[in-house]
Amino acid sequence: xxxxxxxxxxxxxxxxxxxxxxxxxxxxxxxxxxxxxxxxxxxxxxxxxxxxxxxxxxxxxxxxxxxxxxxxxxxxxxxxxxxxxxxxxxxxxxxxxxxxxxxxxxxxxxxxxxxxxxxxxxxxxxxxxxxxxxxxxxxxxxxxxxxxxxxxxxxxxxxxxxxxxxxxxxxxxxxxxxxxxxxxxxxxxxxxxxxxxxxxxxxxxxxxxxxxxxxxxxxxxxxxxxxxxxxxxxxxxxxxxxxx
Amino acid sequence: xxxxxxxxxxxxxxxxxxxxxxxxxxxxxxxxxxxxxxxxxxxxxxxxxxxxxxxxxxxxxxxxxxxxxxxxxxxxxxxxxxxxxxxxxxxxxxxxxxxxxxxxxxxxxxxxxxxxxxxxxxxxxxxxxxxxxxxxxxxxxxxxxxxxxxxxxxxxxxxxxxxxxxxxxxxxxxxxxxxxxxxxxxxxxxxxxxxxxxxxxxxxxxxxxxxxxxxxxxxxxxxxxxxxxxxxxxxxxxxxxxxxxxxxxxxxxxxxxxxxxxxxxxxxxxxxxxxxxxxxxxxxxxxxxxxxxxxxxxxxxxxxxxxxxxxxxxxxxxxxxxxxxxxxxxxxxxxxxxxxxxxxxxxxxxxxxxxxxxxxxxxxxxxxxxxxxxxxxxxxxxxxxxxxxxxxxxxxxxxxxxxxxxxxxxxxxxxxxxxxxxxxxxxxxxxxxxxxxxxxxxxxxxxxxxxxxxxxxxx
Numbered sequence: 132x133x134x135x136x137x138x139x140x141x142x143x144x145x146x147x148x149x150x151x152x153x154x155x156x157x158x159x160x161x162x163x164x165x166x167x168x169x170x171x172x173x174x175x176x177x178x179x180x181x182x183x184x185x186x187x188x189x190x191x192x193x194x195x196x197x198x199x200x201x202x203x204x205x206x207x208x209x210x211x212x213x214x215x216x217x218x219x220x221x222x223x224x225x226x227x228x229x230x231x232x233x234x235x236x237x238x239x240x241x242x243x244x245x246x247x248x249x250x251x252x253x254x255x256x257x258x259x260x261x262x263x264x265x266x267x268x269x270x271x272x273x274x275x276x277x278x279x280x281x282x283x284x285x286x287x288x289x290x291x292x293x294x295x296x297x298x299x300x301x302x303x304x305x306x307x308x309x310x311x312x313x314x315x316x317x318x319x320x321x322x323x324x325x326x327x328x329x330x331x332x333x334x335x336x337x338x339x340x341x342x343x344x345x346x347x348x349x350x351x352x353x354x355x356x357x358x359x360x361x362x363x364x365x366x367x368x369x370x371x372x373x374x375x
Numbered sequence: 376x377x378x379x380x381x382x383x384x385x386x387x388x389x390x391x392x393x394x395x396x397x398x399x400x401x402x403x404x405x406x407x408x409x410x411x412x413x414x415x416x417x418x419x420x421x422x423x424x425x426x427x428x429x430x431x432x433x434x435x436x437x438x439x440x441x442x443x444x445x446x447x448x449x450x451x452x453x454x455x456x457x458x459x460x461x462x463x464x465x466x467x468x469x470x471x472x473x474x475x476x477x478x479x480x481x482x483x484x485x486x487x488x489x490x491x492x493x494x495x496x497x498x499x500x501x502x503x504x505x506x507x508x509x510x511x512x513x514x515x516x517x518x519x520x521x522x523x524x525x526x527x528x529x530x531x532x533x534x535x536x537x538x539x540x541x542x543x544x545x546x547x548x549x550x551x552x553x554x555x556x557x558x559x560x561x562x563x564x565x566x567x568x569x570x571x572x573x574x575x576x577x578x579x580x581x582x583x584x585x586x587x588x589x590x591x592x593x594x595x596x597x598x599x600x601x602x603x604x605x606x607x608x609x610x611x612x613x614x615x616x617x618x619x620x621x622x623x624x625x626x627x628x629x630x631x632x633x634x635x636x637x638x639x640x641x642x643x644x645x646x647x648x649x650x651x652x653x654x655x656x657x658x659x660x661x662x663x664x665x666x667x668x669x670x671x672x673x674x675x676x677x678x679x680x681x682x683x684x685x686x687x688x689x690x691x692x693x694x695x696x697x698x699x700x701x702x703x704x705x706x707x708x709x710x711x712x713x714x715x716x717x718x719x720x721x722x723x724x725x726x727x728x729x730x731x732x733x734x735x736x737x738x739x740x741x742x743x744x745x746x747x748x749x750x751x752x753x754x755x756x757x758x759x760x761x762x763x764x765x766x767x768x769x770x771x772x773x774x775x776x777x778x779x780x781x782x783x784x785x786x787x788x789x790x791x792x793x794x795x796x797x798x799x800x801x802x803x804x805x806x807x808x809x810x811x812x813x814x815x816x817x818x819x820x821x822x823x824x825x826x827x828x829x830x831x832x833x834x
Contacts (some may be wrong), residue, residue, distance in 0.1 A: 145793075148829075174779065355813065
C-alpha cells in the first residue's frame with residue numbers, strides 16, 4: 132500500500148512538527164509513506180474566498196504530485212474536504228476523480244483503512260478536544276449535535292487508546308472556533324470572539340492541552356491563548372498519537 | 376426603519392461585539408433556544424425521516440410551482456377568497472394600499488409577516504399617511520423603537536427587559552424602571568387590545584398555503600393573528616409563492632418540524648387554519664414573487680426556497696449569535712438571509728455570504744435540508760465573478776494562486792517569509808496585520824517540513 136503524505140502549506144511552513152508526527156506515526160503503523168516534494172497548497176484559501184476560478188494551478192500541481200498513490204493522507208480535515216469536493220483537472224478528469232476518492236484525513240485513515248486497534252502512545256495529560264467543523268460535518272469523522280443519529284467519533288476512538296490521556300469536551304461540544312479561513316481576518320472581531328469563547332470552555336475544564344484534527348483551528352486558538360498568556364497549549368492530534 | 380445599510384457585516388459586528396457582556400448574553404440566549412430545539416428533536420425518533428419528507432415535498436412543489444399556485448388560486452377563489460398577484464415588493468405594497476383606499480381604512484393591525492418586512496410595507500404605508508400596528512409582541516417593541524426585527528422568529532431578541540421597559544415607559548407610559556416581564560407584557564396586552572377592537576383590517580402572513588383546499592395556515596404563539604383576523608372586517612394575508620404545499624396532509628410533516636426547529640415547542644400555541652371568509656367578512660391573499668422566480672431559475676440556489684422560516688439556522692449560527700441580526704442589514708438575517716438576499720440585490724448584499732466560517736451547522740439543523748453552507752460557498756464564487764469584491768482582495772488572491780502554482784517559488788517565499796518573521800518580528804507584529812490585533816503570530820520555524828523530510832527520508 133503506497134501512501135502519499137499531503138502536508139498542507141501552512142503546516143509545512145509553520146507547524147513542521149505536525150507533519151513529522153504524521154509521517155512517523157504512519158511509518159510506525161507499517162505504511163509505505165512518501166512525501167511528494169513538489170506539493171504546495173490544495174487551493175482552499177482562494178476557493179473559500181470566492182476565487183475558485185484561480186485554483187487551476189493548484190489543482191494541476193496537486194494531481195501531478197499525488198497521482199501515483201493508493202491513498203493520500205493529510206493531518207487536516209479542511210484541506211482533505213476541499214480536495215474531495217473541488218479538485219478538478221479538465222485534462223485528467225479520471226486522475227482527479229481517483230484522488231478525490233482516495234484522499235483521507237489522518238484519523239479516518241487510521242480507523243477506517245488501517246483499522247488501528249492498538250497504539251503505543253503515551254500522553255499523561257488532561258486534553259480538551261476541539262471538534263473541527265470540516266472534519267466533522269464535512270467528512271463525518273464524528274456525529275454532530277444537530278442531527279438525530281447514532282453517536283460516534285473516530286478521533287475519540289483513537290485518543291481513548293492513548294495511555295494516560297484524560298479526554299474532556301467543552302460544554303458546547305461541536306461549536307466552531309471561528310477560524311474559517313480568510314474569515315479570520317475579514318471578520319476579525321467575530322472570529323476572535325468565537326475563539327475566546329471556545330477557549331473559555333476548555334479552561335473551565337482545566338485542561339493542559341487543546342487538541343484537534345485541524346492545525347488551522349489550533350493556530351487560531353493558540354494565537355489567542357498566547358496573547359492571553361495562558362498556560363494551556365495547543366497540540367495537533369497526530370503529535371499526541373505519535374507521543375511515547 | 377433605521378436598518379438602511381450603512382455598514383457591512385464585519386464592521387457592524389465589530390461594533391456589536393465591543394459590548395462583550397451583552398454579546399455573551401445574546402449568544403447564551405440564542406444558544407438556549409438551540410438547546411431547547413435539540414431536546415425537542417431528540418424526542419422524535421423519526422426526526423431525520425421527517426426532514427427528508429419535508430425536503431422532498433418542497434422540492435416537488437418547487438418543480439411544479441406554477442401548477443400548484445394556479446390550483447391554489449382556483450380553490451381559494453371558489454372558497455370566496457380574493458387572490459392578488461404581485462410581481463415585486465412595490466406591487467405588493469400598492470395592492471395593499473389599493474385595498475385600504477377602496478374601503479377608506481385607517482385602522483390596521485398586522486401579525487408577524489416576514490414578507491411584509493421584506494417588502495417594507497410599513498414604511499410604504501407610512502409615506503401614504505397610514506399607520507400599521509404590529510401586534511406580535513416582539514414586533515411591536517421594535518416598531519415602537521423604530522427598529523427592524525433582528526430575528527425572524529424572535530424579532531426583539533437583541534433587547535433586554537430593561538430596554539423594553541424604557542421603550543414602554545416612553546410610548547405606553549408604564550412605570551419608569553419597572554422591568555417586571557409580567558407587568559410589561561400586561562401593558563402591551565392592554566395596549567394591543569385597544570387596537571384589535573378598533574381595527575378595520577387585519578394583515579397576517581402565511582406559513583403554509585394548501586393547493587388542494589385553497590386554505591392557509593398561520594402559526595403564532597400569541598394568538599395575535601387570530602385576534603386580528605377575527606375582529607376586523609377585512610383580512611389580508613400576504614405570502615411568497617414558495618409557501619405552497621400540495622396537500623393538507625403534508626401539514627402533518629411541516630407543523631411537526633416548524634415549532635420544534637424554531638423554539639423547541641412541539642407545536643406553536645396557535646396553528647390557525649383559514650379556509651374562507653366568515654359571513655360579512657372579506658378575505659384577500661396577496662401572492663408575491665419579489666425575486667423568487669429568479670432564485671428558482673438559479674440551479675445552485677433554488678432550493679433555498681424550501682425555507683419555512685423557522686430560524687433554526689440563526690440560533691445555531693455562531694456568527695449570528697455574536698453579531699446580532701442588525702449587522703446583516705436585511706429583513707431576513709442569519710445564514711438563510713445570506714443566501715436569499717444576494718438574489719435580491721447582489722451588490723448591496725455582497726458581504727453576507729462571507730459572514731460565515733462555513734462550519735455547516737446551519738445545513739444540518741435545517742428542517743427542510745437546505746444546503747445553506749454550500750450555497751454560501753457558491754454565492755462567494757458568483758459575487759467574485761460578478762466583480763463585487765474589493766480589488767485588493769483580488770490582487771492578494773491572484774498573488775497567492777501564482778505562488779502556490781509554482782513549487783519552487785512557494786518554497787522560496789515560505790523560507791524568506793519565515794526568515795523575515797524570525798529576524799524582524801515587527802514585520803508581522805504590527806497594527807497593519809489584522810491577525811495580530813488580538814492574536815499572536817505562529818512561531819516561524821527555521822526548517823519547513825519539506826526541508827526536514829529531505830534530510831530525514833532515508834534515515
